[in-house]
Amino acid sequence: MNLAETVIPVYNLRACTGTRDFAIVHFDAFEMLAKLKVAHRQEGYNVNLLLKGSITQYIDFERHVIEAPALISMGPEQVHQYESVENADMISISFSTDFLINEMRGWVACWDCMFGHVVMDIDSQSMHELTVYANLMREEFNLNRPKNEMIIRNLLNAFIISSARLRNSTLPVMQMDTFQNKLVQQFKIHVDNNFRDKTMVSQYADMLYVTPGHLNDVIKSTVGKTAKQVIDEKRIMEAKRLLFWGDQTLKEIAGHLSFDDDSYFNRFFKKHTGHTPFLFQRSIREKYN
Numbered sequence: 001m002n003l004a005e006t007v008i009p010v011y012n013l014r015a016c017t018g019t020r021d022f023a024i025v026h027f028d029a030f031e032m033l034a035k036l037k038v039a040h041r042q043e044g045y046n047v048n049l050l051l052k053g054s055i056t057q058y059i060d061f062e063r064h065v066i067e068a069p070a071l072i073s074m075g076p077e078q079v080h081q082y083e084s085v086e087n088a089d090m091i092s093i094s095f096s097t098d099f100l101i102n103e104m105r106g107w108v109a110c111w112d113c114m115f116g117h118v119v120m121d122i123d124s125q126s127m128h129e130l131t132v133y134a135n136l137m138r139e140e141f142n143l144n145r146p147k148n149e150m151i152i153r154n155l156l157n158a159f160i161i162s163s164a165r166l167r168n169s170t171l172p173v174m175q176m177d178t179f180q181n182k183l184v185q186q187f188k189i190h191v192d193n194n195f196r197d198k199t200m201v202s203q204y205a206d207m208l209y210v211t212p213g214h215l216n217d218v219i220k221s222t223v224g225k226t227a228k229q230v231i232d233e234k235r236i237m238e239a240k241r242l243l244f245w246g247d248q249t250l251k252e253i254a255g256h257l258s259f260d261d262d263s264y265f266n267r268f269f270k271k272h273t274g275h276t277p278f279l280f281q282r283s284i285r286e287k288y289n
Contacts, residue, residue, distance in 0.1 A: 007246035011044035013094040021099035027090045039081040044096045048072040053088035061244035069127035071120045104157045133159040195234040199257045200228045236272045243281040
């Protein structure tokens with residue numbers, strides 16, 4: 001078990017329902033609050049539809065007071081914690097990347113392109129559109145009918161497309177040819193799994209059997225950032241999460257993220273954020289405590 005799992009537990013909604021790749025649950029607000037008041041990550045991707053009421057929730061190191069109707073989308077690395085609920089009614093959808101139809105995986109591989117921010121206030125008409133898909137998925141999920149998994153896959157894809165359309169996303173990944181699409185997907189997966197100990201573009205290029213220059217060109221043309229920027233941003237975000245939620249020393253966090261020493265970690269963090277880790281930790285905790 002690594003440091004992140006020790007500090008921040010990982011929950012799996014799908015396992016709670018006895019499934020591996022997909023689950024959809026209509027939450028009772030008080031039950032939800034009782035079980036999810038601990039800071040945690042969720043296994044896989046999660047999208048919540050807040051149908052009515054309000055919730056106060058930390059996502060990473062930001063506190064959100066969310067009023068219905070709203071769409072809340074989170075990836076597997078994000079940390080969240082419920083603080084309070086008020087007359088809330090919510091549908092939660094959890095899925096693995098493997099559950100998606102192949103062409104949709106590229107969209108989730110570029111999750112930031114599709115979901116520019118985790119909380120989105122939407123109007124009642126848009127909520128109705130998304131709820132139609134969600135209710136159809138719930139019906140198929142709860143009933144053991146022939147080919148229900150295939151139907152759920154297609155409904156989930158339609159739900160994701162509708163969500164992205166509400167955000168006015170241009171979804172640049174969909175413009176790529178098959179090889180580029182696969183390369184971006186695989187790079188994203190490798191970074192997610194290895195960013196703590198593999199920090200160089202050349203290491204990912206070797207895993208993908210391409211040159212570092214080619215990998216960087218493809219990532220830059222599709223994601224709008226260099227491959228190194230993607231890796232570094234992932235490390236910085238994880239550092240921020242551990243600084244906010246954990247009680248480890250800077251030296252322990254630096255070691256967890258494969259920095260040679262805490263001095264290098266300090267310089268790296270300040271270069272990318274403008275603050276030292278200590279000042280970031282103090283300011284963000286003072287903001288919410």
